[in-house]
Amino acid sequence: MPLNVGLVGAGMIGADHARRIGTAVAGARVAAVTDIDPDRAAAVAASCGARTAASDREVVDAGDVDAVLVASWGPAHAESVLAAVAARKPVFCEKPLATTAEDCLKIIEAEQASGRRLVQVGFMRRYDTGYRALKRLVDGGDLGEPLMVHCVHRNAEVPESYHSAMAVQDTAVHEIDAVRWLLDDEITSAQVLFPKRTRNRFDHLRDPQVMLFETASGARVDVEVFVNCRYGYDIRCEVVGETGTAELPPPAEPAVRSAARLSTAVVQDWKDRFADAYDTEIREWTAAAAEGTASGPSSWDGYAAAVVTDAAVRSQQTGDVVPTGIGRRPDFYA
Numbered sequence: 001m002p003l004n005v006g007l008v009g010a011g012m013i014g015a016d017h018a019r020r021i022g023t024a025v026a027g028a029r030v031a032a033v034t035d036i037d038p039d040r041a042a043a044v045a046a047s048c049g050a051r052t053a054a055s056d057r058e059v060v061d062a063g064d065v066d067a068v069l070v071a072s073w074g075p076a077h078a079e080s081v082l083a084a085v086a087a088r089k090p091v092f093c094e095k096p097l098a099t100t101a102e103d104c105l106k107i108i109e110a111e112q113a114s115g116r117r118l119v120q121v122g123f124m125r126r127y128d129t130g131y132r133a134l135k136r137l138v139d140g141g142d143l144g145e146p147l148m149v150h151c152v153h154r155n156a157e158v159p160e161s162y163h164s165a166m167a168v169q170d171t172a173v174h175e176i177d178a179v180r181w182l183l184d185d186e187i188t189s190a191q192v193l194f195p196k197r198t199r200n201r202f203d204h205l206r207d208p209q210v211m212l213f214e215t216a217s218g219a220r221v222d223v224e225v226f227v228n229c230r231y232g233y234d235i236r237c238e239v240v241g242e243t244g245t246a247e248l249p250p251p252a253e254p255a256v257r258s259a260a261r262l263s264t265a266v267v268q269d270w271k272d273r274f275a276d277a278y279d280t281e282i283r284e285w286t287a288a289a290a291e292g293t294a295s296g297p298s299s300w301d302g303y304a305a306a307v308v309t310d311a312a313v314r315s316q317q318t319g320d321v322v323p324t325g326i327g328r329r330p331d332f333y334a
């Protein structure tokens with residue numbers, strides 16, 4: 001019997017995950033799809049042989065839905081995740097887990113009360129082969145004690161609806177999770193600085209931004225976010241340890257020698273850059289969900305990302321170093 005997945009949110013990434021479940025994941029199928037835009041729900045349902053449902057509640061409560069995939073807008077995530085946890089169904093939630101730390105805590109409490117892990121958050125970098133290789137080096141002690149991490153997150157461009165806080169909440173949130181995971185260390189403070197602004201995009205947007213984080217052990221992390229860099233999608237990460245450094249490998253692209261030039265194409269967007277990571281992420285989610293549980297990035301990771309992004313957004317107003325106030329991770333999430 002395949003795992004029957006109920007999809008909440010049939011936008012860009014929801015449709016992509018539905019396609020992925022149909023083509024790249026064995027032992028799972030999409031059974032029901034809902035979206036507040038019924039046309040989108042109908043189109044995605046038709047593309048994967050599923051039925052449509054009127055609401056997230058209907059998806060969660062359906063007798064033939066074993067697990068729920070939430071890919072709606074961030075502000076709608078908490079309600080759907082809480083409903084799935086209440087129904088004791090495994091749930092994958094695209095980032096962010098919730099848009100407030102308070103809602104993340106409600107999910108943590110409900111999940112702990114259920115007695116087992118049910119929630120996986122969509123931080124797909126943890127499934128990227130390059131990041132996994134970096135993690136093995138850090139964990140294996142090959143670099144000595146990690147002291148610093150230098151990160152770059154560049155998008156070719158963003159739509160007009162993208163605003164300055166999203167550079168933290170939507171974009172740097174990936175580095176925030178990846179660095180916590182790589183170093184196995186919590187982020188305790190955040191600061192955001194604004195360099196000279198690009199003239200190439202909207203007046204309302206501060207772009208680029210430089211974000212500085214400190215971890216509980218004293219490691220320092222810098223993240224350059226530049227979401228209108230024009231030339232492509234560019235993700236970099238270098239861990240500097242006491243005895244060595246390691247850098248994320250660039251995506252494998254052929255080196256082309258032609259017309260007296262040696263060149264390599266730059267990947268253009270996140271869907272291509274992390275395509276394999278998304279496949280692995282959803283495969284590992286469905287495998288755990290088939291066992292009635294969840295693995296990978298947890299509700300605690302979703303909460304930690306929320307408190308760090310809150311601190312960084314506050315720092316955007318003043319430039320101050322803002323403590324994150326992160327507490328102790330419950331043993332449930334050890």
Ligand SMILES: NC(=O)c1ccc[n+]([C@@H]2O[C@H](COP(=O)([O-])OP(=O)(O)OC[C@H]3O[C@@H](n4cnc5c(N)ncnc54)[C@H](O)[C@@H]3O)[C@@H](O)[C@H]2O)c1
Nearest residue numbers: 009010011012013035036037071072073074076094095096
């Ligand atoms: N992990 C990643 O790299 C990654 C990449 C892109 C998007 N995301 C996340 O995925 C989520 C969706 O992003 P997107 O780019 O697909 O956005 P999108 O706007 O294309 O799609 C969101 C969909 O959710 C629907 N929706 C909103 N509220 C709903 C509700 N209450 N019930 C049902 N449907 C609802 C909208 O109608 C829309 O179709 C966001 O949280 C985003 O941050 C993650």
Ligand SMILES: O[C@H]1[C@H](O)[C@@H](O)[C@H](O)[C@@H](O)[C@H]1O
Nearest residue numbers: 154155170171172174227270
């Ligand atoms: O929602 C997207 C997505 O998370 C991408 O991975 C990131 O590079 C973009 O900056 C963000 O807007």
